[in-house]
Amino acid sequence: MFDRVTEVISLVLGALAIGYLVYEIDRRQRKLHDIWDVLDGEDALITDSLEDMVESGELRPFAGAALA
């Protein structure tokens, strides 16, 4: 009986540990994708506006020594 209870507790704890690991990896992946992200069709509008600013001369390559 005691062995059975111990076995069940071990299984539950093991499942919780695996669940936490999966959750943590997923959380970290989501966070990293927030920080690093590829530019694709969803960013077309933003990319266009930035490229337009360059093409129109509104934005020039930075030539200073340091950021203000």
Next chain:
Amino acid sequence: MTVRAARRSAKPSESREHVAIQPPPETQLPAIQQNGERSAAARFRIFIVDSGWNSAARRVLHENFALIRDLQKDDPIYVLSREKSVDFMRRHGSRIGRDPIIAVHDMQALIKGGTSGFHGFRLSLGLLRTPEQALMGLQAFARFLVEHRHSSDLEADIRTRLRREGFAGAIEIAMHHEAREIGE
């Protein structure tokens, strides 16, 4: 044909919302103006959007910008003024609080496929809360650009790296671990 012409050649006249722009396949990568000189080698255009939050990421960016510029001297860096950055944030509200944002346009991908598909990547430096994390993020950014500036398929490189090294978790975990080591 300029980049603008390439991007707009297939652009419909109606709203630009959700428009996938496909340039003609014959478009060639143009030389890019850099500090008054023409440079045919510029693979990337780097944009820095910073509305001015008093954050660790902003301080790290300012302190290391000269080095970033030296490391990326083959590619033009465009720094939006505070006014332009604030205006940008007002138009794209979901980006508020993520800046400084460093957006890298892959000109090769832009010319080849327009903005409909992959055409670069973005680092939302403002999401990194500690100076150590921000510095590691900036270093990872500089390293990636230098290592991959001659890549024939940047998207594949990024996605391969995402998969192989667990790009998502690996950098995050590495940043946390190393940040702790630095901080201790």
